[in-house]
Amino acid sequence: MPDKSDKQISVFAPATVANLGLGFDVLGLALIEPGDTVKAQVVLEPGLRISKISGDGGALPLEAADNTAGIAAWHTLKKAGVEIGIELEIDKGLPIGSGLGSSAASAAAAAYAVNLLLGSPLRKKELIGPCIEAEAAVSGRHADNVAPALLGGLILIRSMQPLDLVRLPIPEDLFVVVVTPEVELSTKEARAVLPGSVPLPDLVSNTANLAALVSAFYSGDLGMIARCVPDKVVTPARAELIPGCMDVINAALDAGALGSSISGSGPSVFSFCHSQRSGIQVAEAMAAAFSKADLSCRKVVSPGNCCGVRRL
Amino acid sequence: MPDKSDKQISVFAPATVANLGLGFDVLGLALIEPGDTVKAQVVLEPGLRISKISGDGGALPLEAADNTAGIAAWHTLKKAGVEIGIELEIDKGLPIGSGLGSSAASAAAAAYAVNLLLGSPLRKKELIGPCIEAEAAVSGRHADNVAPALLGGLILIRSMQPLDLVRLPIPEDLFVVVVTPEVELSTKEARAVLPGSVPLPDLVSNTANLAALVSAFYSGDLGMIARCVPDKVVTPARAELIPGCMDVINAALDAGALGSSISGSGPSVFSFCHSQRSGIQVAEAMAAAFSKADLSCRKVVSPGNCCGVRRL
Numbered sequence: 081m082p083d084k085s086d087k088q089i090s091v092f093a094p095a096t097v098a099n100l101g102l103g104f105d106v107l108g109l110a111l112i113e114p115g116d117t118v119k120a121q122v123v124l125e126p127g128l129r130i131s132k133i134s135g136d137g138g139a140l141p142l143e144a145a146d147n148t149a150g151i152a153a154w155h156t157l158k159k160a161g162v163e164i165g166i167e168l169e170i171d172k173g174l175p176i177g178s179g180l181g182s183s184a185a186s187a188a189a190a191a192y193a194v195n196l197l198l199g200s201p202l203r204k205k206e207l208i209g210p211c212i213e214a215e216a217a218v219s220g221r222h223a224d225n226v227a228p229a230l231l232g233g234l235i236l237i238r239s240m241q242p243l244d245l246v247r248l249p250i251p252e253d254l255f256v257v258v259v260t261p262e263v264e265l266s267t268k269e270a271r272a273v274l275p276g277s278v279p280l281p282d283l284v285s286n287t288a289n290l291a292a293l294v295s296a297f298y299s300g301d302l303g304m305i306a307r308c309v310p311d312k313v314v315t316p317a318r319a320e321l322i323p324g325c326m327d328v329i330n331a332a333l334d335a336g337a338l339g340s341s342i343s344g345s346g347p348s349v350f351s352f353c354h355s356q357r358s359g360i361q362v363a364e365a366m367a368a369a370f371s372k373a374d375l376s377c378r379k380v381v382s383p384g385n386c387c388g389v390r391r392l
Numbered sequence: 393m394p395d396k397s398d399k400q401i402s403v404f405a406p407a408t409v410a411n412l413g414l415g416f417d418v419l420g421l422a423l424i425e426p427g428d429t430v431k432a433q434v435v436l437e438p439g440l441r442i443s444k445i446s447g448d449g450g451a452l453p454l455e456a457a458d459n460t461a462g463i464a465a466w467h468t469l470k471k472a473g474v475e476i477g478i479e480l481e482i483d484k485g486l487p488i489g490s491g492l493g494s495s496a497a498s499a500a501a502a503a504y505a506v507n508l509l510l511g512s513p514l515r516k517k518e519l520i521g522p523c524i525e526a527e528a529a530v531s532g533r534h535a536d537n538v539a540p541a542l543l544g545g546l547i548l549i550r551s552m553q554p555l556d557l558v559r560l561p562i563p564e565d566l567f568v569v570v571v572t573p574e575v576e577l578s579t580k581e582a583r584a585v586l587p588g589s590v591p592l593p594d595l596v597s598n599t600a601n602l603a604a605l606v607s608a609f610y611s612g613d614l615g616m617i618a619r620c621v622p623d624k625v626v627t628p629a630r631a632e633l634i635p636g637c638m639d640v641i642n643a644a645l646d647a648g649a650l651g652s653s654i655s656g657s658g659p660s661v662f663s664f665c666h667s668q669r670s671g672i673q674v675a676e677a678m679a680a681a682f683s684k685a686d687l688s689c690r691k692v693v694s695p696g697n698c699c700g701v702r703r704l
Binding site (some may be wrong): 102103104105106107236237238239244246248274275276277278279280282283284285286287288289290291292293294295298304307308313 | 414415416417418419548549550551556558560586587588589590591592594595596597598599600601602603604605606607610616619620625
């Protein structure tokens with residue numbers, strides 16, 4: 081008997097933009113690229129093993145219990161009630177610590193690949209729990225990256241306990257630009273600068289603007305989206321950690337972006353744009369602003385409505 | 393020449409439910425009844441005068457500069473750039489200090505009546521400014537009562553400065569129950585118990601729930617509405633001021649309400665219901681709970697989607 085089955089499944093999970101300005105811990109959106117690829121294969125030896133990680137520059141642990149792909153895969157097996165041996169191979173397309181949901185993409189790809197290997201005993205939504213466990217181990221218990229990485233599109237996390245998600249519609253002509261400078265920022269560091277409490281008027285302002293943003297996604301009112309993105313609570317605190325951040329946001333707005341803010345915990349910065357053409361111009365302007373802070377960067381112009389994890 | 397013109401205009405403005413649970417200072421909804429009626433008439437003597445107020449038990453000032461109807465009327469005249477004499481007669485159908493937007497209803501009715509007398513130089517939306525001035529004089533600068541009192545339906549106040557409003561859709565089968573106990577609670581007193589700041593996790597919870605509530609109004613997901621109404625920030629603080637408040641809310645939920653919370657700054661309590669029939673049952677249960685706290689009350693079962701101010 082060979083020590084591996086022939087069946088190998090390859091899965092891609094995309095980058096995601098969490099928060100989207102003022103939806104801190106509440107909103108997340110899937111991008112078209114970049115993403116992580118996970119190959120999963122049944123092996124004779126029981127348990128979970130990561131055989132190889134590429135694209136991470138040696139930064140990520142091969143130990144399955146310390147790696148979000150391994151943790152999500154393990155919890156998926158457990159939830160499905162199956163005890164077999166599985167070997168994972170991870171190809172990181174996503175930069176680590178970039179504010180694009182790198183840990184979530186690995187988790188989502190691994191959970192989905194394992195579930196496919198088992199013949200899909202779990203629905204996609206049921207993979208969110210295992211992926212949240214993975215996130216909790218490395219960056220805190222939140223779902224605003226793993227939910228869109230699995231489900232695609234724009235997801236509102238109403239509640240974590242119990243988990244309650246809402247898929248929001250996305251206007252057809254909406255594009256999302258993300259610019260990622262070549263500096264790393266840990267989620268833990270980015271969480272440490274957050275205020276412990278918020279003045280009541282800021283609560284009112286943030287609830288009002290997020291409510292109007294949701295309304296604008298339904299009504300397609302792009303002008304309203306533009307007015308709703310700025311956030312007084314989380315963005316100003318985190319902008320301090322990202323060289324040139326406010327200049328990049330202002331360059332995006334000057335170039336025609338509907339709204340611009342930090343992606344996840346940063347350092348990536350995203351913009352909403354009203355067309356692909358505008359998105360390309362905005363991406364150039366944002367990259368130029370980062371280069372003034374001596375940072376080169378990767379640019380992505382993505383349709384607003386992209387699918388999540390998928391088999392390759 | 394007679395000292396009054398023959399032209400007298402009568403206008404009705406409805407009660408409104410502000411906040412709706414967690415939309416503090418952000419959401420307001422018009423009810424079908426009760427409401428205030430304002431009659432306006434051009435008179436020879438320049439300036440604004442209130443000739444009579446009924447239904448208030450003598451509580452409200454006849455002095456136009458101290459009365460929200462007078463203040464809103466004066467600002468409407470000023471905005472229209474007209475200097476004439478106007479006499480107002482106010483019939484208060486709304487109890488004062490009830491959390492149903494009593495001051496806003498008088499203001500909305502007066503502003504609309506004056507604008508009609510002038511031949512409608514201003515659009516309805518332009519009357520919101522004059523009505524906010526009136527609110528600011530008695531209970532703080534907010535628009536969550538005057539906007540729905542004027543415009544009808546469910547209004548989201550995204551921003552006060554500049555004023556930016558969004559009309560939200562209301563599911564056809566949604567009914568709103570309001571129960572008003574016979575105790576008065578001043579908005580100032582109800583504002584004094586509010587926390588000055590809010591822990592960040594409560595901000596996340598409130599933004600998430602309000603965002604999901606807005607989504608549910610668009611999608612018609614009544615179950616989601618039910619899950620979104622509870623609020624951890626404002627409602628618990630204000631419930632202390634209203635005898636039996638939490639019992640009334642729980643009685644409403646036990647009787648089948650989708651959600652229940654304080655209307656505006658209280659003491660009225662509102663519930664969302666999935667039908668008129670359910671609304672009637674819920675109203676009975678809420679009134680019974682208030683009667684256990686030795687409070688009799690007025691009940692209203694209103695369609696969710698009601699028009700605002702109107703000429704009689």
